[in-house]
Structures are given as structure tokens and as C-alpha cells.
Amino acid sequence: MDIDFAPEDEAFRAEVRSFIEENYPKHLVGADRGELSKEDFLAWHKILAEKGWVAPSWPEEFGGTGWTVTQKYIWNEESAAFGTIPPLPFGVAMLGPVIYSFGNQEQKDWVLPGILSGETWWCQGYSEPGAGSDLAGLKTKAELDGDEYVVNGHKIWTTLAQHADWMFCLVRTSSDGKPQEGISFLLIDMDTPGIEVKPIITIDGGHEVNEVFLTDVRVPAKNLVGEQDKGWTIAKFLLGNERSGIAGVARSKKAIDRLRDIARAELEDGAPLLDSADFSKKIAELEVDLTALEYTELRTLASESKGQGPGPESSILKIKGTEIQQRITELTMEAVGNYASPWVPQLDRGDNYLAIGPDHAEGVSQSYFNNRKTSIYGGSNEIQRNIIAKMVLGL
């Protein structure tokens, strides 16, 4: 056992750190995700594309970086420590691995370059009003008509679909047998007639998710990935990948640093809140939890570097990672006291808008409300516990 990084890893850390510092767009330093335009989301992605660093997790032959597991870890840590807006997960983390693992040569040739360059914005057509935790209960139907599928149905919680060029979509191509049989994985051009995207406003006032209605949408049969009716395997493969990046340790570390800064600036009876035994103890508890999660993730990475893929244990990372993120936002809101309640939506701010209360109080409640989603999405934390119960404990 050895927890020190090798000298070449430290050299790598210095290299990526200075690259980020020198190249990250200045206007996006510390930007709030809720206020980003499509161009903002893609700005850093496009810089990374030039450098060839968009998709470190991909095999080199498809455009990956060829980094070791440790180097990838360092990259994630440095990116989070700087607070970069990472490349969108829909293409890089979700669809890309599906395409190079299950797609045919033609699909690899047209899908992967668009993901790497940032030219194609993908969204994920998975959940439906009747198919949330029970994803296999999905009803969106695709019927083959000549060399096209005709798709009818209703997707929901589709993140950032308002910007998307394409959607990867789970559809039902057969109703025979178990619900898991008869699902197919289709790539759908969002410009196709019959697609309507309707915004869903969430309790933090943001517009991140959408409903997508599909009415007689004609999709070329060549956009099917893998075999017809065998899409469930792909769906599960993708969800496994979605979980593995979800611990968010480095970003939580940064968020705790910020929490500590806020608690240092906030006063309780004239003294910094951070000096209060109650409050500093709560931060300490959070940090202990996060340290445990960090080492759990490192152990997962270590076994991954020995060629074992992320197993059902990755559900631990999702559950603990999201619980910690939620707790951080809760304590940050608590730290700002009375100034957690002012709420002036972006749209209502005139040119003469003055921030209410201290700058660091801005958006803390929205962030708390928004983060309640993390224990719901990506397979709710209840479902993750079921996975561990069944797959790990054999219950």
C-alpha cells in the first residue's frame, strides 16, 4: 500500500494545472452553471478539443488521451479545484463509450468526432412520465416502416434538451416477453419534424430539464445502435458509466473550501461563524465523510487500473457523493443566515441591480434546492441501495 503520487505524476499535475490556468476562458472563471449560454457551455470543451483532452476516459484509438488511471484522477482533481465547466457528460461520458463499444464502423465515424469537437450536442432520452426508477417500463414506441422507424412517445427530465442537436433515445420496439426485452437504442436528430421540446422549471427557478414529445418522428433505421430489441444491455452499460463519475470528490472539496471561506466571513455575535464549535464541527464531519469517499473512490480506481471495470460498488460513490453534495449546499445556506432568503431571478434584474446582502450569499438557496435532484437522478439513491442489496450483498 502506498498513497503517494510518483514524481512523474506530480510532473503531470504541474503540466495540467498550468494548462488550465493559462487557457481557461477568463469570463467563465467561477461562473454559475444556471446562467450559462450554449456557447459558454462549449467554450472550454472546444479549447480541450484542440489540445486533444476532451475525453480522457476513452481508448486512445477513438480520441482518448492514453492517460493512466492516476493521470485521469489528477486531471479531474485539477479541473475541479480550478472550477472548470467540464465537457458535457451526454456525449463524452454517456454516448461515446456506447458507440465505441456497441456501434458499427459508420456510427463510430460520424458520432465520435462530433462529440470530441463539441459540434454535436447530445441529450439523453431515457426517463418517461411512467418510467422513472422502473426505466424498463418505458412506452415510447418505434415501429419499423420500410427503412425508417416511426417514433411516438413522451420523454421527461431531458437535461439541456433545449440546446441539443441530437438525442440518444431508448424506445420500445417489441412488447413481447419481459419489459427489458424489446427495448432499442436509437439516435434521433432533434430537427426531425414531430419533435417538441417543452421546458420544465424547477424549484430553484432554473430551466435545466425538459419534456420531449415525439409524434410520428421518422428516424432512419441505420440510426439504431446495436441490435433491435437488445438495447437494455446498452442502457445498463451507460448507466454504469454514468454512476462512476458521480462521486464528485474534487468538486466537493472545493465547495467545502468555499463553505469555510463563507463561515470565516459570516459573524455570530461579532466573531467568525467558523470559530463557533457547533459550526466548525459540522464542517469537520463533512470533511471526514468526504475523505472516506475519496479513499473509497481511489480503491475503485485502483482495481479499475488492474482491469476490473466499475462494478455495482460504484453505487456507493453515487449515494455517498450526492449525500455529501447535498449536505454541503445545506450548510452553505445555513452559514449565510438571514441572507439565504432573498431571491431575485436573473430575468428580473435591471441594469441598476444591487446584490442583496454579502456577495457570497448569492445563489446559495438555489443551489441547495437544485441539489435535491442529485439523490433522485441517475438512478435514485433508493434504486442504488437496491443494486447494492441485490448485486453485492446477494439479498
Next chain:
Amino acid sequence: MDFSFTEEQTLLRNMVQSFVQDNYDFDARMKIVRSEEGMSQEIWQQFAELGLLAAPFSEEMGGLDGGPIETMVIMEELGRGLVVEPYLPTVVLCGGILSRHGSDAQKEAQLPGIIGGEEIWALAYAEPQSRFNPADVLTSAKADGDGYVLNGTKAVVVAAPWASKLIVSARISGEQRDSDGLGLFIVEKSAAGVSTQDYPTVDGNRASEVTLENVAVAADALIGEAGNGLSILEEALDYGIGAVCAEAIGHMKCLNDATVEYCKTRKQFGVPIGSFQVLQHRMVDMFMEYEQSVSMTYMVNMKLVEGEAERRKAAAGAKVQIGKSGRFVGQEAVQLHGGMGMTEELNVGHYFKRLTVIDTQFGNVDHHLKRFAAA
């Protein structure tokens, strides 16, 4: 010992409940919240006509002679409707201070405007640096001839955008956090030197940052004795705690009912999700938190009229309970509703947001745990 309500109290509850049901469903509420003014003058006038604005005041003042239990009944029902009209600041906080500590002249001058629905009041006590300590006051009141001149900034003054009158805490003497030396002053919002920056709050209310710059008030603007403001203020905040506890149990009841109903009807894996034991136990925990909160709400509202020491301990304890339970019930209600619980269009998220603000209002769990331990 008796935990039952009188016939009059039951009638009062039924009246408020049916008023809210008929006039303040979720759509109507959101329309009011999103309107430019952010409250409904029409609803406020109806409150006056129904006698709600007169409830806690003595009969000789034109009131209905109600006490904390009547306020509790009203606030619980307003809580169920997520009502934003400023009953708490106008009637419970400011009206309460005036009726308990105002001079006869002040009562005669001010209470009819509250009871009749003509004037809305806001209590300006917190300051940017004060966090939850009401004694931490930098706003100064300098004696000047017969009156005082006020200077300072008041933070997150709920309902101030709608108010015509404010009760402002200011320091007449002593150091920043001294218990002695505070005064409570009636200030016209239109007075020279008063300026406000108005904004919405996360729970659908409105508040202001209030700046006082050489605001001259007459001697008769002072409520009670000079220097004795803190004890009057702390008592008012404890009455406020009794009221928000009641409001919060209204929220929790609605959230629990909605969650149980949703879990009975929402099907996944071919069965209602309420058939899963893990979710059943979560709803049982929500139910127990609610029941414990009801108990503490009754307790505090019975003890508000007791001696100061008992009142303080009761209020601190109740606020701890409500803060913790409200957080738990709100978070779990959202979680069990899944993505739907995250949407602006469902009432669940709005109850959750109001409960989140109540957790902080008049001091959070940590603040009141310390106060409870010291009491």
C-alpha cells in the same frame, strides 16, 4: 389537562379553512406570488371582514379577545394554503407588540388601522451583521429635543415592501450587543430618510433592506420604556415562533398527505411505490416528525403567556423541533415525489421552500439549542 379546542376555536378553524379552500388554491396563490405587488389587497380586505385581523386584540380595542391558541389555529390553516399575505408581521409581531406594550394613545392610534386592514406593518429588527441575535443592533437612536433621530440599516425585513409602518429596533445607549439600551420605534415608511430596496424571497414572500438616514421621530414613537426594547422584542419573536410553528405544521400535514397519496397511486415495477417497505418506513418517519411538531406547537402556544423563563425555553424547544422536522419532512416529500417534487408547478416544492425559510426565521436550530440549554 385538556388538549381539545373550544367550540369557538373550532368554528374559527372551519372558517379559515373554507376561506382558504375557496379563495386560495395553489393556482390562485401562484398568481398572487407572481403578480407585481406579490400579495392580494382583496384577500387582505377579506381577512379584515372575517375578523382575522382583529383576532388577538382586546374587545375594548375592537378586537375579538383571542390568544395564542386562536393565532395558532389561524396560522396553521394559512400554512396549509401557503398564504403569503402578511398576517405574521402585521398582526402577530407588530400588532402583538402594540397591544401588549403600546401606550393607550399608541393603541388607539394604530390598532384600528391594523384591524380594519388599512395598514400593513413590518418588524425591522435584524441587521446585516446580527445573524440571529436581536440584541446585536448598530442602528442608533439619538435623543434630539423631544424625539429621536434614527440611523442604520435593517436586513431582510419581511413584508416591508407592502408596509406603510415599521417597528424598528434601535440603540439608545450601550454597546453593539448590550441587552440594555434598545428602543422600539414606530416609523412611517414614508418618513424623510427612510429608503428601501425591495425583493422577493425564496418562499414567495417579499422583503426589503431598510436604510434609515437621519430619520426624525417624535417621543411618542417609542414603544414602552427607553432602553427596555430587547425584552419586548424577544417576547414578540417568541410569539412569532409560536405562529410559524403552527404555520409549519400546516405545511407538514399537507406534504405528508400529498406524499402518501402519491405513493399509493404512482406505479413502478407494476405496483404502487407505496407498497415498498423502505418507502413506507420513510413516510412513517415523516408522520412521527409531524406529530412531534404538533405537540411542540401546542406546548409553546400554551406557554407563551407564562413567565419569561418558561416562555423562552418553550419557544426555543419548539423552534428546534420545527426546524429539524420541517427540514426532514420537506426533503423527504421532494425525494418521494421524485422528479415531480423538483418542479415549480407542483405545490410540494413550495411547501419545502417555505419550511426551509422557517428553519432560519427567528433563529435556526443551533441558535435555539443554545438558547434552550441556557434557559
